[in-house]
Amino acid sequence: MEASAGAAYAAGLRVARVQAVVAPVSTVTIQGAFLLVLGIGGARVAAGAISVGDLVAFIMFLFFLVLPLGQAVNAYTQVQAGLGALHRIEEVLAVPAEDASDRPTVTVAEWPAPSAPAVPMIEFDRVGFGYPGGPAVLHEVSFAVPAGTRTALVGPSGAGKSTLLALVERFYEVTDGALRLGGVDVRDLPRDVLRAGLGYVEQEAPVLAGTLRENLLITAPGAAEARLRAVLDEVNLGHLVERAPEGLDVQVGEGGVLLSGGERQRLAIARALLAGPPVLLLDEPTSNLDARNEAALRRAIDAVAVRRTLLIVAHRLSTVVDADQIVVLDGGRVVATGSHDDLTVTSPLYRELAAHQLLVG
Numbered sequence: 001m002e003a004s005a006g007a008a009y010a011a012g013l014r015v016a017r018v019q020a021v022v023a024p025v026s027t028v029t030i031q032g033a034f035l036l037v038l039g040i041g042g043a044r045v046a047a048g049a050i051s052v053g054d055l056v057a058f059i060m061f062l063f064f065l066v067l068p069l070g071q072a073v074n075a076y077t078q079v080q081a082g083l084g085a086l087h088r089i090e091e092v093l094a095v096p097a098e099d100a101s102d103r104p105t106v107t108v109a110e111w112p113a114p115s116a117p118a119v120p121m122i123e124f125d126r127v128g129f130g131y132p133g134g135p136a137v138l139h140e141v142s143f144a145v146p147a148g149t150r151t152a153l154v155g156p157s158g159a160g161k162s163t164l165l166a167l168v169e170r171f172y173e174v175t176d177g178a179l180r181l182g183g184v185d186v187r188d189l190p191r192d193v194l195r196a197g198l199g200y201v202e203q204e205a206p207v208l209a210g211t212l213r214e215n216l217l218i219t220a221p222g223a224a225e226a227r228l229r230a231v232l233d234e235v236n237l238g239h240l241v242e243r244a245p246e247g248l249d250v251q252v253g254e255g256g257v258l259l260s261g262g263e264r265q266r267l268a269i270a271r272a273l274l275a276g277p278p279v280l281l282l283d284e285p286t287s288n289l290d291a292r293n294e295a296a297l298r299r300a301i302d303a304v305a306v307r308r309t310l311l312i313v314a315h316r317l318s319t320v321v322d323a324d325q326i327v328v329l330d331g332g333r334v335v336a337t338g339s340h341d342d343l344t345v346t347s348p349l350y351r352e353l354a355a356h357q358l359l360v361g
């Protein structure tokens, strides 16, 4: 981190140094050329070798020549800067695409199948997982999320909660055991079909520079104005539109800096809602929210929970208490499963988490 900051500082200094040299040198060269033409030409006119008209013509030529030369130097530096930026883009383009056909996929007419209430929507079956090249972070994780219910994941930091959500999204492949969604092994589902059925709100909800409208339209490009406003009201963000004269076209700033942390998270929920997925994965922010924001977030979650299956990584007591089922994770293992009331009695770790770690809004 410090090394990168140092390198950026050094690069900035180099750019400043080059600019400091280039600008005066080109100006002096231009002025010098004029002086030279004027001096020699003046002497020649005085000696009667050329006419005043010739001298004026020369100065005009020089004038026409110098301007494009200056522009050419400018263009060169801009091309260099552009190439630097292009290099960054190429790095991204060079990342291999996720292979959609790594295993013959089953043809699913409709996923998740609407008529299978007995089949859990999400089922972890002795799932083991380690990040590529790293140690195992999940061991024999087993639990099921019935369709239309809310399951909360709790556990100490680093327990593997976000990793579980990444596996459901199939950002990584399960190393051991099986993960089934609606009864189908995730490895058999084409990624686009799988993800069309999932909404994912990340822990640090990414908001892009641009307007509120642009941030919402990412998941639902054709959505009508009225629908956008309805969704914003649903997650208690209606005030953003009302207080700004631009309405939905109000800027949110680079990375959403013009919004509060709670508002960013709710905007991400709104985005997930717009796509209308039957399954929603929510990674709650760890940051503390004030009571009003907390209540707003809770109402937003209640709004999304209607007719949906929810798997929430919970950092808030209120979220856990509302859940149908709580899964307690520690060191990549499921150590207890049950309701809030059960777990307060049966699980010492849960009691500890509820007392000290979960945020009370």
Ligand SMILES: Nc1ncnc2c1ncn2[C@@H]1O[C@H](COP(=O)(O)OP(=O)(O)OP(=O)(O)O)[C@@H](O)[C@H]1O
Pocket (backbone or CB within 6 Å): 131, 134, 137, 155, 156, 157, 158, 159, 160, 161, 162, 163, 164, 203
């Ligand atoms: N991209 C990654 N590459 C390698 N290891 C990772 C990666 N992401 C997480 N890990 C490791 O996996 C383990 C579980 O991380 P995870 O993000 O799932 O924790 P978490 O339970 O979500 O924690 P928190 O409550 O702090 O968000 C940690 O030991 C972490 O260091």
Ligand SMILES: [Mg+2]
Pocket (backbone or CB within 6 Å): 161, 162, 163, 203, 283
């Ligand atoms: Mg996490």
